[in-house]
Amino acid sequence: MRRQDTISGRRRRKAVWLALMTVLIGMYLLFPLVWMALSSFQDERVLQSRPPRVLLTPDIFTLDHYNFLLTGRMPETGIMVQAMYTMSGTYVLPSVVNSLVIAVTVTLGNLILGIPAAHAFARVRFRGNRTLFMALFATRLLPALSIVVPMFIIVSRIGLLDTKLALMVIYLAITLPFTLWLLRGYFAHVPRELEEAARVDGAGRFTVLWRIVLPVAKPGLIASAVFAFMLSYGEFPFALILTQSLASRTMPALMAGIGYYGSSRGMVAAASVLSFAPPLVLAALFRRQLIDGLTQRFE
Amino acid sequence: MPAGASTRAGSILAKPDHRYAAVSILPSVLVVFAVVIYPLIYAVMMSFRDSRMGVLGGFIGLANYARLFSDVEFRLAIVRTLVLTVIAVALVIVISLGVAMVVNERFRGSSFIKLALLLPYALPGTLSALIWRWMYDPSYGILNAVLYHTGFIKEYVTFTGDPRTAMGAIILAHVWKFVPYSAFLFVAGLSSIPPGLYEAARIDGASSLTIFRKITLPLLAPAMQLALIVQTVFAVLYHFGLVYIITGGGPGRATTTLPWYVYSETFRFMQFGRGSAAAVVLALIMLVFIYVYLVALSPKERTVS
Known part of the structure; x- marks a missing residue:
């Protein structure tokens, strides 16, 4: 008792x-x-x-x-x-639109390039598989500031300063490694027998990927899409240096220059709320997949 | 696979599987390496060239590096980067481990905390910098108000304009944003520890502290290693926006870290060569960090997936 x-x-x-x-x-x-x-x-x-x-x-x-x-x-x-x-302040909304256009394009690019690559990394045994994968992932460790100066020179030389295209390509490259890492994890957890059964029935690799693997790994697709979106929506150093005109600025680059002392605090706060809305909505909609992705539950 | 498809021996692409791998992987490899490696090589080349006032000049060997390391401000920038990284990583690890242990109790609050963790994580870095600048505001900031009205300070403090507190202000803002990522990692790590272990230890009369030291920490080693590496990378990679927005490298040069040094040398003082040399040093420091972690903390087997 x-x-x-x-x-x-x-x-x-x-x-x-x-x-x-x-x-x-x-x-x-x-x-x-x-x-x-x-x-x-x-x-x-x-x-x-x-x-x-x-x-x-x-x-x-x-x-x-x-x-x-x-x-x-x-x-x-x-x-x-x-x-x-x-x-x-009048450029806040256009900058959010710029960032949205870039982030959505980069997200699609991540899926288009990342899905087959991650599947091959997860399923095909070839020499150097692991080394190549680690080399790709290692590029994530490189500080943006290490390559921002040459990037500025290269991009201005080919006339792509102030364009979305330059940022899209760069963001695609810096988000892909994480997408590959995440998707490879999800794809590796798709039961191998499912894929093998389909292949015995005569389906090719791409058919198997499209018909069998993707439906099973849907949470992984969602998670990696949202991560890629968030990263490219919020990227700062490259945007700061590669967009110079107010109209071409992405949200982070514009917001960084907004609201120095003497400007309206309320305006900055409201601009922050508006700019936070897109990733916030995504996080709310896909919280399950995001949390599973972050806690590495690849089922 | 139809027989005969793999008869062309010698070629890697002969086997359909290898062709599939090549077709699938090559585009990604090309995009990543072209965008990342080419500028990196470019930076290394630039660091060997004379390029004051933004015009690339002739090859001058290691002169940029020599000038760089004779610059006290550069050496201080390295020290500041290390200080920021070490303190930020330590704080993030301690706080996120604490949060994860609370979440791991699997009570009603667990899912609330997980949702709350998602918000700072989803918040773009520049916005978090703006929020923290507003909270640190010397005239109307909430932090000053709270400290003043609770009697901790006698008058309002300029946190970001005082060399003694500016770096701390940057670090706290960084920690807040990056606690969630590690907290999720630790939640994953903790949930993989069989609860039976804890019960057995408790029946044997082990104290909470002993359980934490003898069971939790050792079994958490893989998650801890990953968290340390990732957070070190985050600390070096992502504090630039905070410095840009909250302190601008100041006051004086109190928050001039390596990334900020690269930025200001290049785009404010137009010292492209020296800026590039600093950029290369930054990349090398990153490499050393990672190498040390991998060697010092390597468990027998590391499986990422």
Whole structure:
């Protein structure tokens, strides 16, 4: 009897402790994001006052920042606020579109090139398979800043500065190794017998890949697509150096130059919320596949 | 396979499987190596050439490297990069392991934490830099407000403008963004430890600390190795955006790390040759890091998949 009491007591203490840790971890991970979201709806005068207001009460709530970013319309009140909406603010939406176009193209490229390659790496035994795979993966270790200068020279020499094409090709190359690594893991977990049975029936390698492997490895396809999208949507150093005009800037390159001191904090916060929307929506839609991919559950 | 298809011995492509492999793999290999290796060779070549003011000049051997290493700021940049990397990796590992152990208790909060982890992970780096700059703001930042009203500071502090705190500000922002990745790795590693081991140890009267040291850590070694490597790479690769947005390498040069040094030498001072030499050194340091990890921490068998 007594022993049971101590066990249930220990359980309760553990439950309390776990709840406490959950709250702490949740706050640590989420507070900066919540703070950004709240700021984006706050009146500029409130944002630039002490102490900061955390609760979003009706008297400080405003849609001015979003209104400006989405329509370019200045708020009617407050000359001070108008002056703080910087010109680059009107390029936020175009830059998000630029990044979306690039990221979607790169994602498709990853699947088109990555699927057959990963399957061959997973299934075909040939000399140097592992070495080649590791060599490809090793390119991920190279810091962007190590090749950004020659890249700038090469890209400007062939006249591709300020174009999406240059960034697409570069992003394809820097995302592919991870895609290959992830997909190879998923493909290796597809039961070999399934593939062999189909091949005995006379199906070619590509048919087997298309008809048998891909349907089974669908979570892996989704995960690697989302990862490739996120990486190319948020890439910064190459975008910074290879896009010079405001109109050609991708989201990260534009946002990096936005909101220096004296510009509207609310505008920057709202721009951040808008720019975060695409990867956020993807993460929410495909959370299962993402978490499985990150925890390497390749089933 | 139809007989006869593999009669052309000698050629690797003779066997249909090998042809399949070649057709499947070559495009990826070409894209990756062309885009990554060619500029890298280009950088090495540039580092041997005189190229002040952005015009490539003649071959000058190792002069760029000699000038580079005689520059105190360059040597300091290396030190700062190492400091940032070591502290950031250590913090990420400790925090993410803690988070993973909580998640591994498999209670109702586990899935909530996993979802919460996805958000900083999905947030593009530049946006996280903007958020943290806003939180560190010397006039209206939430961090100042909290510290001030809880009595930790007597007046508002310019975290990012003070050489003593600027690097810490960069590191904390980096850690926040990269904890999730390792946390997921550790969750995977922890879930592969059979629960029976813990029960047996507890029945034998082992303390939590002993269990952690004798069971959790050793069995987590493969995940730990991967986490260390990946986080080292992340720390070196991805702090550039934070420096660019939060401190601009300053105050003074307090946050001028190697990537920032490469950037500012090249694009601010137009020292292409010296910038390239620094870029090559950066790549080499990365190689050394990885090599040390692989040798020092190599378990008997490493299987990635």
